[in-house]
Amino acid sequence: MLKLKNVQAFYGNIQALKNISMDVKEGEIITLIGANGAGKSTTLMTICGIVPIRSGEILFEGQTINKMPPNKIVALGINQVPEGRHIFPYLTVMENLDMGTFLRNDKDGIKQDLDYIFTLFPRLAERRNQAGGTLSGGEQQMLAISRAIMTRPRLLLLDEPSLGLAPIITHQIFDIIKKINKDNKTTIFLVEQNANLALNVADRGYVMENGVITMTDTGKNLLANEDVKKAYLGI
Numbered sequence: 664m665l666k667l668k669n670v671q672a673f674y675g676n677i678q679a680l681k682n683i684s685m686d687v688k689e690g691e692i693i694t695l696i697g698a699n700g701a702g703k704s705t706t707l708m709t710i711c712g713i714v715p716i717r718s719g720e721i722l723f724e725g726q727t728i729n730k731m732p733p734n735k736i737v738a739l740g741i742n743q744v745p746e747g748r749h750i751f752p753y754l755t756v757m758e759n760l761d762m763g764t765f766l767r768n769d770k771d772g773i774k775q776d777l778d779y780i781f782t783l784f785p786r787l788a789e790r791r792n793q794a795g796g797t798l799s800g801g802e803q804q805m806l807a808i809s810r811a812i813m814t815r816p817r818l819l820l821l822d823e824p825s826l827g828l829a830p831i832i833t834h835q836i837f838d839i840i841k842k843i844n845k846d847n848k849t850t851i852f853l854v855e856q857n858a859n860l861a862l863n864v865a866d867r868g869y870v871m872e873n874g875v876i877t878m879t880d881t882g883k884n885l886l887a888n889e890d891v892k893k894a895y896l897g898i
């Protein structure tokens with residue numbers, strides 16, 4: 664579904680991605696793990712067209728997307744929930760969700776997706792008229808994921824959904840991620856610092872160090888890998 668071929672990206676003189684190649688198959692949950700500053704968020708931002716790539720290629724369903732503007736990439740079915748959520752704090756929950764329907768005009772589909780979201784997150788249904796900025800951190804994460812679902816993505820990119828959340832909320836969010844993957848056959852590309860949780864839900868994982876992919880395997884094998892255990896699982 665998605666292919667990154669020898670992708671290089673820079674911020675000025677700093678090279679953030681050094682020749683990375685990755686592969687995401689339709690229906691999978693894949694995760695990218697790595698330490699702070701490894702280049703994980705940059706990888707997602709290059710896929711979305713926010714950070715330009717200097718060389719290499721990104722293909723979505725066989726089509727080169729690395730020269731497309733972000734709005735075209737969203738229209739193809741790729742959506743990102745960025746690190747820090749970035750909901751609209753002064754808009755209500757409903758208005759935030761409406762923002763996800765910007766490119767849609769299928770009223771029945773929108774209604775159906777809204778019902779689905781309110782079943783996934785009854786808390787958001789209760790608070791539909793509350794300003795986004797007054798929600799708790801966990802609720803804001805739920806809203807950010809829901810707003811992305813409203814775009815009907817086929818590939819959902821999630822950047823650190825566990826950031827700043829209590830363990831119990833994190834587990835709820837990860838259960839929902841698995842459910843979204845199953846219910847709608849949404850392919851998921853998950854960037855996480857919580858390697859243990861991420862590798863447990865992922866079919867496959869990639870490990871990134873200093874802008875380089877150093878390892879890839881099934882989530883299960885990476886969890887059992889001695890180097891991964893030492894560096895990322897604290898075992």
Ligand code: ATP
Pocket residue numbers: 674677679697698699700701702703704705706746856
């Ligand atoms: P974290 O887990 O801490 O969010 P990350 O793996 O997502 O880290 P990136 O945010 O992709 O890492 O950063 C990769 C490298 O690029 C880091 O060295 C970072 O300092 C640098 N970088 C990121 N954004 C910028 C920017 N806007 N300008 C300059 N350098 C940047």
